[in-house]
Amino acid sequence: MSSQQFLAEKVTTIGSSGIRRIFDLAAKMTDPIDMSMGQPDFDTPDPIKQAAISAIEEGHNSYTVTHGLPELREKIGAQLKADYDWEPSVLVTCGVSGGLVLAMMACLNPGDEVIIGDPYFVSYKHLVNLFGGTPVVVDCYDDFKLKPEKFEAAVSDRTKMILVNSPGNPTGIVAGDAELKALAELARRHDALLVSDEIYTVLSYDGPCPTPVRHAPERTLLLGGFGKSYGITGWRMGYAAGPADVVAQMAKLQQYTFVCAPRMAQHACLTALSTDVSQHVSDYRRKRDLVVSALEGTFEFVRPSGGFYIFPKAPAGFASATAFVEEAIAHNVLIIPGNVFSERDSHFRVSYAVPDEKIIEGCQVLCSIAQGKS
Numbered sequence: 001m002s003s004q005q006f007l008a009e010k011v012t013t014i015g016s017s018g019i020r021r022i023f024d025l026a027a028k029m030t031d032p033i034d035m036s037m038g039q040p041d042f043d044t045p046d047p048i049k050q051a052a053i054s055a056i057e058e059g060h061n062s063y064t065v066t067h068g069l070p071e072l073r074e075k076i077g078a079q080l081k082a083d084y085d086w087e088p089s090v091l092v093t094c095g096v097s098g099g100l101v102l103a104m105m106a107c108l109n110p111g112d113e114v115i116i117g118d119p120y121f122v123s124y125k126h127l128v129n130l131f132g133g134t135p136v137v138v139d140c141y142d143d144f145k146l147k148p149e150k151f152e153a154a155v156s157d158r159t160k161m162i163l164v165n166s167p168g169n170p171t172g173i174v175a176g177d178a179e180l181k182a183l184a185e186l187a188r189r190h191d192a193l194l195v196s197d198e199i200y201t202v203l204s205y206d207g208p209c210p211t212p213v214r215h216a217p218e219r220t221l222l223l224g225g226f227g228k229s230y231g232i233t234g235w236r237m238g239y240a241a242g243p244a245d246v247v248a249q250m251a252k253l254q255q256y257t258f259v260c261a262p263r264m265a266q267h268a269c270l271t272a273l274s275t276d277v278s279q280h281v282s283d284y285r286r287k288r289d290l291v292v293s294a295l296e297g298t299f300e301f302v303r304p305s306g307g308f309y310i311f312p313k314a315p316a317g318f319a320s321a322t323a324f325v326e327e328a329i330a331h332n333v334l335i336i337p338g339n340v341f342s343e344r345d346s347h348f349r350v351s352y353a354v355p356d357e358k359i360i361e362g363c364q365v366l367c368s369i370a371q372g373k374s
């Protein structure tokens, strides 16, 4: 018996056709060079693992207060004060995804518009739709800069939120301070909330990442994450920092949904915040350089400065990025077509969070296909 009738329309209308076909093809691959991963390939640093184990063994297994352990919130707050001279309200969330869900739930009335740069992280449009908003997508090709004039043109009297992500997934591009300043001023002029997804901010290779917090501290909701920086994506840890009223309502909603972030992971994140991950950052800088030199000359791309992705253009001769990705999969290299992150199907995402030899091997295959040598 079909159980379709039990489902909400807003769920069944979420499309997954593009990626489903890729997953179907990927399922048939044996021992692929997998460059599709959205998580670091380094193991969780030992002190962080030990802190989680100790927390469990010492009996820290119950709920925490909804906002999160006071000492963790204090430590996050102290870091934000030291970095940006900023004293926002802080809520510990279940990953950045938890923060995104709560922010949309707390802020969107039916029909409220959320402006998003294209390409965008996969969940953004769907979450806006699920919570009754309308995503308004701004094309940021081919340099992937956040173009303030295009964002300005997308503003209407329904604009409620501007959502930015830097370093970006899928592009690895770090937004410039001038762009963020202009977007902050735009948000202020139109009384919009600026949501800044900074999950990759620790993984920055050419200097620190600018943040809109510096330009609009009163209206920025910063979503920070622990998963990518410390190799604990499965522990579901993040935080939201921003305007008191917004964070208070997000906390109220967390009480009725997630309840709290996992307790042992909260204890471990206290240790994470004092753990030096600069070696991992250097390793990923080297991997970034490796992938850039391996693809340079064959593919068009913008050199990424953060995260662990590069987003090259599919070569001429392929009808779409999906067609190129299908060819790569046929040659045992798994990458993701750009239409998963975009209104366009012209680029593809390569994750370089893999061992160096896989980067070299995988890029050689991609270059051979592009050069018609395969």
Ligand SMILES: Cc1ncc(COP(=O)(O)O)c(C=O)c1O
Pocket (backbone or CB within 6 Å): 038, 094, 095, 096, 097, 098, 121, 165, 168, 169, 197, 199, 225, 226, 227, 233, 236, 237, 238
């Ligand atoms: C830009 C961006 N935001 C949010 C998330 C979700 O992060 P989390 O695992 O902390 O929920 C990801 C994960 O890939 C991401 O790339």
